[in-house]
Amino acid sequence: MSDNTILDVKKLSTHFFTENGVVKAVNDVSFSVSEGQTVCIVGESGCGKSVTAMSIMRLIEDPPGKIVDGEILFQDKDLIHASKKDLRRLRGNDISMIFQEPMSSLNPVLTIGEQITEPLFEHRLLTKKQAKQEAIKLIELVGIGRSNEIFHSYPHQLSGGMLQRIMIAIALSCDPLLLIADEPTTALDVTIQAQILELLKEIKEERNMSMLLITHDLGVVAEVADYVVVMYAGKVIEQGSVLDIFKDPKHPYTQGLLQSKPVLNQRKKRLYSIPGQVPNLIDLKPSCYFYDRCEHRMSICGGSIPEKMEVDDNHQVACWLYEKEEVRT
Amino acid sequence: MNSYFIKRILYLIPTLIGASILIFFLYSLIPGDYVDTDPNLTAERKAELKELYGLDQPVITRYFTWVGNLFQGDLGYSLQFQRPVTEVLGNYIWSSFFVALASLIITWFLAIIIGVISATRHYSLFDSTVTFLVFAAMATPSFFLGLIMIKFFAVDLGWFPAGGMITTGSNFTGLEYFKDLAEHMILPVLVLVMLSVGGLTRYFRTNMLEVVRQDFVRTARAKGLKERVVIFKHAFRNAMLPAITLFAFELPALFSGAIITEQIFNWPGIGAIYMQAFTVRDYPLLMGFTMFIAVLTVISNLIADLLYGVADPRVRLK
Incomplete structure (x- = not known):
């Protein structure tokens, strides 16, 4: 990680202990945010984006939620083991958050x-x-x-x-170093959305603030992000610079997401949609969680979880397609 | 605001007219009256008495006489006490009022504290224990609870007097009198508190639980505010809003007495008088008292609406 990293999330796992079982809402998520950088977390509803943001703010309701594993370092301070008092001093001061509604x-x-x-x-x-x-x-x-x-x-x-x-x-x-915005434009109508995004961008650049933006809107990502983290069913399946993700998406899910985005001036009868549904986050089997919906699935995908690997400089993907031959077999 | 207030006051008129019609005609539907309760009277004497009390007049005439008197502040004439109803109420209502007021203050105080702590420590040992105790107290009938109290605190331990309002034959004045009165009040107030604290605690607990899950409470936490500020400044005020209505409804209850508890502790309150009036068919007293409570209910309803506007900017009137 570079020296000016301000937030470093390592192998974060946040689980919810419900009557029906353990919901692994955030499962082994790692990424970092540097000074002045905008990182976007993208994914569909229920993929764990908001829970990741709430975990960083330590605003997860306990019970039923609990951060079970991992590290969250903010300017090298450990947030998971920080005292209530220290957290309170950080919240709204060094890290602040805006919400969806x-x-x-x-x-x-x-x-x-x-x-x-x-x-x-x-x-x-x-x-x-x-x-x-x-x-x-x-x-x-x-x-x-x-x-x-x-x-x-x-x-x-x-x-x-x-x-x-x-x-x-x-x-x-209070001049925060990091602003976490959890779907800040979702509840607003389109013209207002653009205004709010523009405002966030301006302020961010003016103050050299870092921003962690949670969204499901790829248009927003293209507009503001420097770095993109794609989440699916609680796991990071791909992460890379905004250029890498949009120009050269590796994971079949990311590819599907980009395909299902409407493009201006292109007449299509029907927008592409990824078939199937997000799996239930309770009792997931050790497999690629995108297995059921993937066009490129192989036998290995149904049996073991793919590890995240570097495919390019600073571009990582968790998919068996990019694993070397000898590991796959 | 002013025109709204005047409109609300004007609305009170038809409501009260409706209440007076209901009250008067329901009581006149019941066959028999005060004079009929005495079987030793001769027919001539009965007719004489009925004429004297105006009971021989047609119902409609009697209604208008009654309402006409109400406008002059005359609630009627109690046949049993042979005194004006206002005087009888004035004699007994305050003793009921003080017991009700004391129990109201204690009940709300306890319910708010317990409710808020239970909600913020949801499912903790404190929450379950208190919820259990409070429900146990609420589920016990008042006569049983009252007798247990008397047996334990008055008879066995001898801490408090078993009944009455002041020590019989005593001639206390000033502070002494007040102390004597307070000692007599403790047990009935305790019983009333135990009976009503359960429901209210549950109410505050539910309200609080609902509010602490709201987005703005999360925002308050995200600002880095102290938990105390989050709970009391942000959550509590919102949780208390619906309680304003509830509180306003307690106002008539302050004056209506506690029939059973007053009987058990031999407390000379309005509840006991009310029961007694029923047995001797002292309808003027009953009607006057019911009308009095109706007026209080309507007024407290108005107060609730106005207070709600003060507390909640969303319903504040422009």
Whole structure:
């Protein structure tokens, strides 16, 4: 790993212990984020993207969830064994997070102002007057006018796009080194999506902040990512630079995902879709989890889990297709 | 806001008229009256008494007389006490009120604390133990619970008096009187608290559990706030919103007395008077009291709506 790595996730496994069995939501996931880099985690619903993000923030509800294995290093600090107090100092300060649903992510009974100033009091120890000035500045930074009026309004008086801007303002309030955005545009309509992404990109570049973006939207990935991590059924199946992933996808799943993306000015009767469904994450057999849906499946795929391997510089894939002959047999 | 308030007040009028019709006609549907309860009276004497009390008039006339008197603040005339109903209520309602108020405060205080702790330590030993105890207390009938209390605390241990409101024959004044009253109140209040704390605890626990799963609580945690702030500033306020309505409904209950508990502890409250009025068919007292509670219920409903607007910005009126 390079020297300016700020977040290093190693062999992270987060499981949920439910009545029906153990759900391996995140299963042996490794990746890293360097300073100023944007890493995207892509995958369909239920593949463990959000749980990965929540694990990094240590916001997994315990019980039923538990980080059972692995390491999360943030600036060489171990987050998994960090004390509650240390975690609290990091959250909202060095690492902040924005969520998928801006409508429900803000407290309905507190004003926007109260909610923006909270981290300012907590981490930057500002006085009331300073905090208000700072909050007004933040509201303007995320592109909302009438900042003084917004400061005193309640979440239900604002639109979804505005609320997501407020969430971004809260996340930025203490100059974080890393911003985790968990599907920040999913709940918004398309024009607002583009605006929010543009805003995130701008702010990121201005502040040389790192960003971990969780999304299922490949358009978003192409737009903002430097590095892409593709997840499937709790495992990383491919990871590489955004160019590698889009130009030369290796894993049949990644290839399928890219094929099912609509392309402008190309008339197609029907969009490609990967046949089959995501497997149930309870009681997975030791096999490639994409086995049932894969066009290139071989006998070995149904019997053992492929290891992640380097296919190119900084481009890794977990698929038996790329394993050398002698290992396969 | 003002026009809304006036509108709400105006709505009270048809509601109260409806209540007065229901109350009056339900009681007049019951055959027999106060005069009929005394079998020793001659027919002539009965007719004389009925005429005196106005019971010989047609029902409609009697209704309007009753409502007309209500407007002048006259709830009727208690036949059993031979005094105005307002005076009888005034004599007994406060003793019920103090017991109800004390138990209300203690119940809510306990229920909120236990509910919040149970919810934040979901499925812990504390949660299961307290839930069990609270339900056991709630499931026990009040007469049984009351008698157990008397046997244990009053008879065996002798800590508290077994019944009554003040020590018989005593002539305390000032602080002494207050201390004596408090000692007599402890057992009935304890019984009432035990009976009602279960349901309320369960209510707060469920509300809290629902709220702590909400996205904005996760946001609060993601901001790096202290757990105490997350629970009390972010979750608790939202969990308390529906409780406002519940709290407003406690207002009429403060004045309506506890029939069984008051009987057991020989507490001279309105609950006991209410029961007694039934046995002697003192309908004016019953009607007056029911109407009084109806008015309180309607008013507390209005208060609940207004308070809700204060607490929840989403329903706040422009």
